[in-house]
Amino acid sequence: MFESILIANRGEIACRVIRTAKELGIETIAVYHHVDRMAPHVKAADRSVELFGDTPTAAYLDIEQIIKVANKTKAQCLHPGYGFLSENAAFAEAVEKNNIVFVGPQPEVIKLMGDKIISREFARKAGIPIAPSVTQTDDLSNFLKEAEKIGFPLLIKASAGGGGKGMSIVREATTLEEQAKIAMSEAERYFADSRIYAELYVENPRHIEVQILGDGQGNIVHAYERECSIQRRFQKVIEESPAPALSVELRDQICAAAVDLASKAKYLNAGTVEFILSPDGSFYFLEMNTRLQVEHPVTEMVCSLDLVKAQLHIAAGKTLPYKQSEIKQSGHAIECRICCEEPHNDFRPATGDIKILSVPVANDIRFDSGIVQGQTISAAFDSMIGKLICFGEDRDAAIKNAIGALNDLVILGVSSNIDYLGQILKATDFKEMIIDTGFLEKNKATLLLEPLSEKDSSTVATIAALSLRDFKALALETPEPYASIGAWRNL
Amino acid sequence: MARSFNFSLDEKPINVSLIKCNPVLEVLANELTVNVSSVDQVSSNCFTLIIDDKKKTVWWARDDDAIYVRFDGRTHTLSYRDAISASQQAGVSDNVIKADMPGIVVKTNCNVGDSVKLGDVLIVIESMKMQISIVSPRDGVIKEVNIAANATFEKNAELISLEEKE
Numbered sequence: 001m002f003e004s005i006l007i008a009n010r011g012e013i014a015c016r017v018i019r020t021a022k023e024l025g026i027e028t029i030a031v032y033h034h035v036d037r038m039a040p041h042v043k044a045a046d047r048s049v050e051l052f053g054d055t056p057t058a059a060y061l062d063i064e065q066i067i068k069v070a071n072k073t074k075a076q077c078l079h080p081g082y083g084f085l086s087e088n089a090a091f092a093e094a095v096e097k098n099n100i101v102f103v104g105p106q107p108e109v110i111k112l113m114g115d116k117i118i119s120r121e122f123a124r125k126a127g128i129p130i131a132p133s134v135t136q137t138d139d140l141s142n143f144l145k146e147a148e149k150i151g152f153p154l155l156i157k158a159s160a161g162g163g164g165k166g167m168s169i170v171r172e173a174t175t176l177e178e179q180a181k182i183a184m185s186e187a188e189r190y191f192a193d194s195r196i197y198a199e200l201y202v203e204n205p206r207h208i209e210v211q212i213l214g215d216g217q218g219n220i221v222h223a224y225e226r227e228c229s230i231q232r233r234f235q236k237v238i239e240e241s242p243a244p245a246l247s248v249e250l251r252d253q254i255c256a257a258a259v260d261l262a263s264k265a266k267y268l269n270a271g272t273v274e275f276i277l278s279p280d281g282s283f284y285f286l287e288m289n290t291r292l293q294v295e296h297p298v299t300e301m302v303c304s305l306d307l308v309k310a311q312l313h314i315a316a317g318k319t320l321p322y323k324q325s326e327i328k329q330s331g332h333a334i335e336c337r338i339c340c341e342e343p344h345n346d347f348r349p350a351t352g353d354i355k356i357l358s359v360p361v362a363n364d365i366r367f368d369s370g371i372v373q374g375q376t377i378s379a380a381f382d383s384m385i386g387k388l389i390c391f392g393e394d395r396d397a398a399i400k401n402a403i404g405a406l407n408d409l410v411i412l413g414v415s416s417n418i419d420y421l422g423q424i425l426k427a428t429d430f431k432e433m434i435i436d437t438g439f440l441e442k443n444k445a446t447l448l449l450e451p452l453s454e455k456d457s458s459t460v461a462t463i464a465a466l467s468l469r470d471f472k473a474l475a476l477e478t479p480e481p482y483a484s485i486g487a488w489r490n491l
Numbered sequence: 492m493a494r495s496f497n498f499s500l501d502e503k504p505i506n507v508s509l510i511k512c513n514p515v516l517e518v519l520a521n522e523l524t525v526n527v528s529s530v531d532q533v534s535s536n537c538f539t540l541i542i543d544d545k546k547k548t549v550w551w552a553r554d555d556d557a558i559y560v561r562f563d564g565r566t567h568t569l570s571y572r573d574a575i576s577a578s579q580q581a582g583v584s585d586n587v588i589k590a591d592m593p594g595i596v597v598k599t600n601c602n603v604g605d606s607v608k609l610g611d612v613l614i615v616i617e618s619m620k621m622q623i624s625i626v627s628p629r630d631g632v633i634k635e636v637n638i639a640a641n642a643t644f645e646k647n648a649e650l651i652s653l654e655e656k657e
Contacts (some may be wrong), residue, residue, distance in 0.1 A: 358537065359551065410562060412559035462527065465507040467551040
């Protein structure tokens with residue numbers, strides 16, 4: 001095993017990797033930008049080194065600087081987490097060139113899967129089902145003509161894309177050209193690559209993905225599927241495993257397709273193959289993520305695995321830590337992504353100080369986060385600050401557990417989606433497994449919190465008054481009766 | 492006359508006054524009586540209350556004029572009106588467009604002297620990887636543009652000011 005690891009990331013995923021590395025006795029090295037100097041990942045690591053950059057994000061994206069730190073600290077391996085440089089082939093290459101083990105796949109596989117057009121072509125050749133599509137070459141008018149032939153609705157995506165940027169659904173031929181041009185300019189802006197493609201948009205699709213582990217020689221095991229259909233702006237909000245209302249036959253077919261694809265790519269380390277599942281049971285390859293996923297904990301819970309440990313074992317020794325027959329799904333796990341945002345204000349991101357943080361603790365509840373009480377949530381990074389993952393013997397038990405855990409999770413001082421997540425879990429359609437990627441839009445009205453009753457408003461305002469020094473002082477001016485109720489015992 | 496504490500909750504005003512302290516705290520909040528018979532501190536900002544004969548665990552925190560309350564599995568943000576200075580209240584005008592949150596300017600769509608209509612996109616900003624369009628709150632003429640593309644700004648920064656049409 002390695003003696004030291006550099007974690008080229010921040011927030012909850014850096015904390016997550018540090019936790020397992022420590023269990024394995026590996027010295028942990030964190031990197032951070034000045035704004036993160038008090039962050040939990042910096043405190044959790046054995047050592048930490050400051051990165052400099054024009055913006056905080058730029059610091060975490062600075063390949064040269066991070067490699068320099070890794071060399072200086074004599075890190076034997078480097079874990080990229082997710083986001084930032086995790087799927088940057090040039091970064092993986094630079095790491096390996098410096099004789100540091102990259103905890104992830106081969107740079108050429110990152111490159112292959114990172115390009116949506118090339119990876120789709122690879123999947124097609126491997127015999128994996130893909131949705132009918134057309135790729136934009138130099139001639140835009142030809143692309144528009146070919147796209148129209150597929151029919152509507154169409155989904156337009158950036159070839160180099162991710163995170164919903166440059167993505168849109170086109171329902172009518174009249175708006176195709178305009179939306180294609182918008183997608184191209186967005187693609188250029190975010191990925192410095194304006195190429196786009198259009199594919200048949202599956203109505204009411206589900207998003208199912210498969211966790212795989214590979215040894216780089218073509219040997220692949222899967223750790224079953226995750227359901228990731230509850231999304232806003234093409235970003236996942238709630239994930240679960242196993243996927244509800246999925247027959248064993250269909251699940252096995254999807255897992256087999258994922259293994260097949262990864263095997264043909266001679267995939268190394270942990271990865272995820274994503275599929276779109278149509279209501280008619282047909283499924284199509286969407287993309288492969290060549291890194292650990294945000295939602296990996298639901299798989300860890302139902303399969304009793306430590307995926308970071310598996311990643312480190314593979315990176316160190318090239319043998320798979322598990323046989324396929326040893327990986328079993330048992331029970332049900334649900335992950336809720338905790339974001340600082342205003343869900344009922346178009347998910348507008350929120351910033352502020354976390355004045356109060358209180359987290360539920362139980363064996364079947366896991367809170368993976370990179371936050372502490374007193375921390376400032378700035379606009380510099382993503383709005384996701386943590387994940388609440390809850391286990392149950394079956395789906396109903398997991399939902400019940402998660403509703404209770406959300407109820408007990410308190411974050412005050414900055415707006416969060418905690419109450420909104422609770423509304424999703426309580427929705428009838430969610431309980432009855434009527435789920436697709438349009439869930440949040442379709443259930444918008446149901447997901448609104450009931451307006452407070454007059455009585456509850458009065459109660460809440462009374463509680464607010466109790467928090468005021470002036471109010472307390474007023475109450476204490478009349479000491480006799482006050483003493484009699486024994487109120488404010490410890491204030 | 493009991494002193495009144497003024498809040499707003501979900502954009503509605505709500506006034507709280509202490510009526511009596513014996514045998515329990517009796518509070519009048521928007522004409523409704525709330526009785527508090529015990530306030531027990533659990534941790535720094537967590538309290539167990541007996542409120543209208545029911546035991547409830549509540550959390551509260553304050554940030555300037557904002558008071559956050561966690562009650563019955565819901566989080567509420569109240570604004571404490573008495574803490575907002577008179578000048579701030581008077582300064583609420585739609586002549587100055589301020590930033591709700593810190594961010595970076597993606598592009599500006601307007602120049603000084605431009606006539607704009609209610610709802611026109613004046614600038615596009617990015618915050619936490621999300622693009623947000625800032626629209627004109629009314630018809631008017633652009634008086635000042637205080638930011639340029641790629642500039643960063645803090646919360647409450649004055650981005651653009653408007654004046655009346657000639």
